Amino acid sequence: MKTKSEYIKVSSYEGKKGEVEKVVLLYSGGLDTSVMIKWIKDTYKAKVIALTIDIGQQADDLEEIRKKALKLGAEKAYVIDAKVEFAEEYLSKGIKANAMYQGRYYLATALGRPLLAKWAIKIAALEGANCIAHGCTGKGNDQIRIEGSALALNPDIKIIAPVREWGMGRDEEMAYAKKHNIPVKQTADKIYSYDDNIWGVSAEGGEIENPALIPPLEKILVVCTLPQNAPDKEEIITVDFIKGIPVAVNEKKMDLVELIGALNKTGAKHGVGIVTHIEDRVIGLKIRNIYEAPGAEIIITAHQMLEKFVSTRTENEFKQGIDTKWAYMCYGALWMDPLMSHLNAYIDDVNQKVTGSVRLKLYKGVCEVVALETPNSIFSEKLATFMAASSFNQNSSPGFIELYTLQMRMAQRSEKTVLISIGRRQNKIKLLPFVKRLYDDGFKLYATYKNHKFLLNNKIENILVNKISQTHLKPNLLDLLQQNRFDLIINIPTKRAGDEKKEKTDGQIIREYAVKNNAKLVTDVEVAKKIIEQVTSK
Numbered sequence: 001m002k003t004k005s006e007y008i009k010v011s012s013y014e015g016k017k018g019e020v021e022k023v024v025l026l027y028s029g030g031l032d033t034s035v036m037i038k039w040i041k042d043t044y045k046a047k048v049i050a051l052t053i054d055i056g057q058q059a060d061d062l063e064e065i066r067k068k069a070l071k072l073g074a075e076k077a078y079v080i081d082a083k084v085e086f087a088e089e090y091l092s093k094g095i096k097a098n099a100m101y102q103g104r105y106y107l108a109t110a111l112g113r114p115l116l117a118k119w120a121i122k123i124a125a126l127e128g129a130n131c132i133a134h135g136c137t138g139k140g141n142d143q144i145r146i147e148g149s150a151l152a153l154n155p156d157i158k159i160i161a162p163v164r165e166w167g168m169g170r171d172e173e174m175a176y177a178k179k180h181n182i183p184v185k186q187t188a189d190k191i192y193s194y195d196d197n198i199w200g201v202s203a204e205g206g207e208i209e210n211p212a213l214i215p216p217l218e219k220i221l222v223v224c225t226l227p228q229n230a231p232d233k234e235e236i237i238t239v240d241f242i243k244g245i246p247v248a249v250n251e252k253k254m255d256l257v258e259l260i261g262a263l264n265k266t267g268a269k270h271g272v273g274i275v276t277h278i279e280d281r282v283i284g285l286k287i288r289n290i291y292e293a294p295g296a297e298i299i300i301t302a303h304q305m306l307e308k309f310v311s312t313r314t315e316n317e318f319k320q321g322i323d324t325k326w327a328y329m330c331y332g333a334l335w336m337d338p339l340m341s342h343l344n345a346y347i348d349d350v351n352q353k354v355t356g357s358v359r360l361k362l363y364k365g366v367c368e369v370v371a372l373e374t375p376n377s378i379f380s381e382k383l384a385t386f387m388a389a390s391s392f393n394q395n396s397s398p399g400f401i402e403l404y405t406l407q408m409r410m411a412q413r414s415e416k417t418v419l420i421s422i423g424r425r426q427n428k429i430k431l432l433p434f435v436k437r438l439y440d441d442g443f444k445l446y447a448t449y450k451n452h453k454f455l456l457n458n459k460i461e462n463i464l465v466n467k468i469s470q471t472h473l474k475p476n477l478l479d480l481l482q483q484n485r486f487d488l489i490i491n492i493p494t495k496r497a498g499d500e501k502k503e504k505t506d507g508q509i510i511r512e513y514a515v516k517n518n519a520k521l522v523t524d525v526e527v528a529k530k531i532i533e534q535v536t537s538k
Contacts, residue, residue, distance in 0.1 A: 015131040015158035022129040029065035031184045032135035037072045050074040055086040056198020087256040096244040097326040104275045106296035108200030113145035114335040131158040138164035144333035200293030223292040227271035227365030234363035244351030260295045267294025271365040302358035305369040310376045419486045420447040423494030434532040441536040481513035
């Protein structure tokens with residue numbers, strides 16, 4: 001059995017043999033940290049204090065975990081009830097920020113890690129320990145979250161991460177546990193690793209790690225009913241919010257811990273909050289996890305809809321960007337970065353008006369908002385209805401559209417535009433391959449009547465420009481010339497220069513406006529060929 005690795009400590013904060021005397025171990029009772037108690041004692045010859053933080057674990061018996069730590073050789077075993085602190089100082093911020101990372105991961109583990117680090121530093125100071133330890137791997141996010149937060153709180157603390165050091169895989173850890181009579185839940189058939197708090201449960205390992213395999217949810221889930229086994233009857237629930245925080249379910253007021261717990265039970269019954277999720281870890285790996293977060297899904301779904309309902313369009317657009325940044329910061333171990341305070345300040349301000357009641361339908365894994373009401377609504381049924389109503393002045397709409405789309409329309413005009421007015425069929429034929437080059441190169445072509453028909457017959461799309469005399473038909477040539485719409489005008493006269501008869505009126509006007517507008521004007525076939533070659537790509 002492999003118990004040694006070639007791991008080399010390169011950071012100054014990593015605890016080394018001989019300098020570590022007492023270690024506060026963040027203890028979950030799982031495979032890694034259960035093996036760790038003995039391993040730390042044997043490897044570092046140090047005393048171990050087990051620290052378990054109660055942040056509302058849904059599948060763990062924390063008193064049994066405490067007893068197990070003592071039985072395995074911990075000098076002391078703390079269980080700290082931090083549920084209220086977790087809910088009020090961490091989850092409340094996540095709720096206001098609609099906390100979701102790359103989809104429907106509600107950041108349960110990420111939100112809990114800074115709190116664990118905070119308590120590890122507290123207990124280390126209380127016990128006179130100069131080192132803390134955790135059960136995170138060298139490939140994951142949690143090592144960054146815990147170590148970064150701990151060092152921000154105490155830059156002198158030493159940290160050891162046995163999983164990075166010992167070189168054992170899960171199979172070897174189970175063999176180590178068996179050899180030393182360390183009881184663990186994992187088996188060769190069920191080798192899943194769980195992280196659990198009141199906001200959600202995450203599972204990894206086994207088939208979950210291979211995205212090509214369909215994970216056997218019936219073997220993995222520890223909280224939620226499989227959606228297909230959920231009740232056949234939908235359930236409608238109401239969640240009330242005050243300034244962005246849920247305060248009641250079905251008109252029953254609760255503190256945040258109790259409320260999340262109640263929604264966990266209700267949502268789990270209906271199979272809500274189960275997510276098979278692929279995400280990008282901070283260190284660059286792409287991984288898959290299974291999440292169960294019934295209460296979080298209900299609360300975030302309700303909050304997001306209510307917030308959208310009371311906010312303006314521009315607020316909603318901007319808030320989405322802020323929420324995304326907040327989620328990436330939280331997931332990315334930057335809970336204590338000053339930017340988080342700045343983001344939270346904005347988010348708190350937006351949530352001052354997020355007050356109201358949201359009704360949701362839960363049915364076989366689906367949670368959706370079906371109704372909501374709020375004293376802060378900027379919704380008007382009289383204005384929004386598609387029924388006949390006089391409250392909204394529809395006469396204003398065309399003017400609004402003309403101004404609102406002005407830049408978009410001007411941008412389209414900024415693409416290269418050409419007026420094609422070529423006299424004589426033989427000239428049209430000579431210039432056809434060159435006009436096609438203009439079309440293929442993205443020029444927008446406008447053409448007088450005969451040119452329009454000729455180009456269409458040759459499969460070149462163009463816009464018909466009506467004669468100046470046909471003022472009732474649009475687009476009209478004179479209007480376009482007055483608007484200076486053309487970057488290039490190809491106007492090949494029907495009559496040669498020197499003919500006694502005057503040129504047609506439209507041709508004369510085209511040339512007059514070309515000069516007046518300083519537009520590029522071409523009146524000769526050979527010159528037109530050269531100009532087109534210059535302005536198009538080869």
